[in-house]
Amino acid sequence: MVSLGCPKALVDSEQIMTQLRAEGYEISGTYDGADLVVVNTCGFIDEAVQESLDAIGEALNENGKVIVTGCLGAKKSASGTGLIEEVHPKVLAVTGPHATNEVMNAVHAHLPKPHDPFTDLVPPAGIKLTPRHYAYLKISEGCNHRCTFCIIPSMRGDLVSRPVAEVMLEAENLFKSGVKELLVISQDTSAYGVDVKYRTGFWNGKPLKTRMTDLVGALGELAAQYGAWVRLHYVYPYPSVDDVIPMMAEGPLRGHVLPYLDVPFQHAHPEVLKRMKRPANAEKVLERVKTWREICPDLTIRSTFIAGFPGETEEQFQTLLDFLKEADLDRVGCFAYSPVEGASANELDGALPDDVREERRARFMELAEELSAKRMKKKVGKTLKVLVDEVSTDGGIGRTAADAPEIDGVVYIAPATKASKRYKAGDFVSVKITGADGHDLWGEV
Template sequence: MSVPSVPRVGFVSLGCPKALVDSERILTQLRAEGYDIVADYDGADLVVVNTCGFIDSAVEESLDAIGEALAENGKVIVTGCLGAKRDVILDAHPAVLAVTGPHALDEVMGAVHDHLPKPHDPFSDLIPPAGIKLTPKHYAYLKISEGCDHKCSFCIIPSMRGGLDSRPAGEVLREAEKLVESGVKELLVISQDTSAYGVDRKYRTDFWGGRPVKTRITELARELSTLGAWVRMHYVYPYPHVDELVELMAEGKLLPYLDIPFQHASQSVLKAMRRPAAAENTLRRIERWREMVPDLTLRSTFIVGFPGETDADFEELMQWLEAAQLDRVGCFIYSPVEGATANELSGAVDPEVAEQRRERFMHLQENISANRLIAKVGCEMRVLVDEIGEEGTVLARSSADAPEIDGVVYVEGADNVAVGDWLDVRITDADIHDLWAEPWALRDPSAARWCWSDRRGSS
């Protein structure tokens, strides 16, 4: 008697960490239902492409990926943010089997079932308790909500992912607990608007471990800190209650790291962007945060060349950047996104002028970043090992370094070290982006999460 073949699904995941989490959930469900996940088009019975549609270059990349999957396999299901623009996909690739939007697990699985019926014997007993992860085993993204209620003029995320939809606190904490039990040592908290977590639920009380927990970011962060892993906060809007998160950092409960999308400093540009916050108030808050947590790392992103941005607006941004002394910064030239209200604004900035502004901005920030890294030479800190190089050099990250978007710490001379290990080091050198270090016994184990010298005043 012949054994029926296991249906095989290929998978392509594009876009941001939020989309990566969506991919992990789809893959976990596919595997639980008995589908085999394969790494190439030829071996797959169909292919699922999880797309990004935030900016034009992402749309192009997604359409190219769909086209490649169709050419190599012929049977393609499309999901993700670009799926919210169904007509765009079907105009370019009418042969796709189905199109769904973002965070649409049930719809994706329904489309898979329609075109590739699931096997009779599911593999649910073979799925890790924490589900299938596309990140290394020692860190994981923890998505706490979907969507966003902001109406930023340059952004179309709400139209693709909908309004804010926070997960119950107990559900998030149970997932985090499973991740840590599976060996995860760093939880990267993500959403479209982390600070707003729970607003849509009116901070409803949930339960975890038999005790009440409010669905609110401060309470969630405090509970996450009890799990024994690094907790890193991403996509944090500068609402007043962010001060409470900084207090938790001062207590050593969260990594001293904030990823805050400031976007600009000119009040007129921020108004055109429909973004909150006055530059002067933001600078005062940054100063206060650093008084509370001297080793706080601040990461942000900015847009230059926004419609109506004048020379004076840009100079105001440069002055703000000099005063803020941020650690990590990304800068993008504004580009129109189909469906964004900013497309209707007058005062388009000449592309050459916009590029010159970006170059000036990044030149200033590179000097700031380099100086802030050089100041860490002589510091003692604990790092998390990400990779072992060919010649034995260890690539690790400190509390100041999120994976893939920030720098690394190169450690030379470390023996018997494995990926996912903690390693105590002393910083010996620095450049614009990265640090170099040597293995070191910390004088004060309580400083294991951050720079010993910064906190104790010695070097």
């Protein structure tokens, strides 16, 4: 199994692997040991498209029998035919994203499932590609937004929320399996339940609405039973988010529903936001962020932005920099705008040269690093709760409540000096912070 792309694609890969294992197939760690290769692709930006096409080519060269799934599978070439079939005509089958059944049908056609009367050996939590102490929980598929720079809805469709009882059962199985951190993901977490009009489901015999605030509360209560964390990603700044912040700040869910929000702002100037077809009121966003921080001073806000969007003037870009300073965001990423085939933004006037887009991205990140370094230095001398991800003879690497895996910073932990202070991956430890840079921390147990 070759899995590329975002955490949502990773969950798709995990679902495919779980079904393969449930049917008695074994998962090989190498091309040589495999009878067939499944490649889960990404097709969001040009670099991701090329990476996916290269991965398919490598799998064909190394193994020869390849099934392709994922976002790139839904993408057409300039001639209107499937892009993958045009570039790699020898692939056995191609599906779009979130297509476990179609992938399994293709596997059955080219590698009939083995007869094994003892195939019910898959753990209730399923097969995961993450370390055993954290896992992604996808609560919905698709998106109702039509951002001009994005083609995800054309590949993954409109919002479809998973039944709330199904989500809760998966979460419970993950916690029972030893997961210490659950990362809630979707294309738009705040919109969970909109498509089913916040239908009431049932969990443990009690009614539970298919709504983000209700789900987060229930997940927080479940996490508290296991001493675990719940982290929220892809949260749009809707008014409903205001109801989640108190759960992070006080009461029995504090320390379990982490004071962390991943909010994709994308820009701050109203004209640019309108061209992006994004919510276009930065002042209201700033007011909301200020209110959130008043309720929960420990709140960490991460976001992503696009610099050099078509028509963006220097003055509009400066508004974005001013917003970054005023919002005092904790973790940010910035992409130089890149045209995505099939996106309506390609039809907008005012496309900027590559060097201008990249220069603005660099300026944004320079300011972001400067602001981050100031915040990180304030943590020196404090003792923070850290979830250990890795351990070696050189010490450990872990993360605080302010750091999501893969995308945020880490804490480098000195080797334990006493047996009573030894730690392993998946442990929560108290770490005194002794050093910091613009991204990471150093400390000792």
